[in-house]
Amino acid sequence: xxxxLDMNELMxxxxxxxxxxxxxxxxxxxxxxxxxxxxxxxRMKMNGNFETLSVSIDPEIVDKNEIEILEDLIRAACNxxxxxxxxxxxxxxSDIMGGMNLSDLTxxxxx
Numbered sequence: 001x002x003x004x005l006d007m008n009e010l011m012x013x014x015x016x017x018x019x020x021x022x023x024x025x026x027x028x029x030x031x032x033x034x035x036x037x038x039x040x041x042x043r044m045k046m047n048g049n050f051e052t053l054s055v056s057i058d059p060e061i062v063d064k065n066e067i068e069i070l071e072d073l074i075r076a077a078c079n080x081x082x083x084x085x086x087x088x089x090x091x092x093x094s095d096i097m098g099g100m101n102l103s104d105l106t107x108x109x110x111x
Contacts, residue, residue: 024092025049033084035077042073046081048088 028048036043043056055077061070 021093028085028089028092031088033081033088035080035084037076037080038069038073042070042077044074044077044081046085048085048092050082050085052078052081 025048029051031048032045032053033047034043034045038061041058041061043054045053047053055074057070057074061073
């Protein structure tokens with residue numbers, strides 16, 4: 001069909017890339033980011049697969065009259081943890097992709 005194109009070799013390379021990506025994803029899952037916001041009042045731990053591992057809230061800020069502040073702090077912690085976890089993923093994958101810009105792939109995964 002395509003002159004000079006060895007489909008067997010292409011499929012072999014695709015499988016190798018798939019295996020490498022799978023391994024990098026496993027490695028990313030083992031790495032964690034820990035963030036704190038509000039002067040340490042809300043802390044969150046997330047892995048490189050964007051899974052929230054823990055959330056810790058300082059009991060001193062739990063006031064039913066200030067729920068909105070607590071909600072904002074949790075949202076900020078989530079966003080910061082996701083940002084840092086994305087950095088892990090991008091770093092891990094860029095090693096095997098030869099320095100290609102992976103932001104489009106990361107953004108695609110989030111849709």
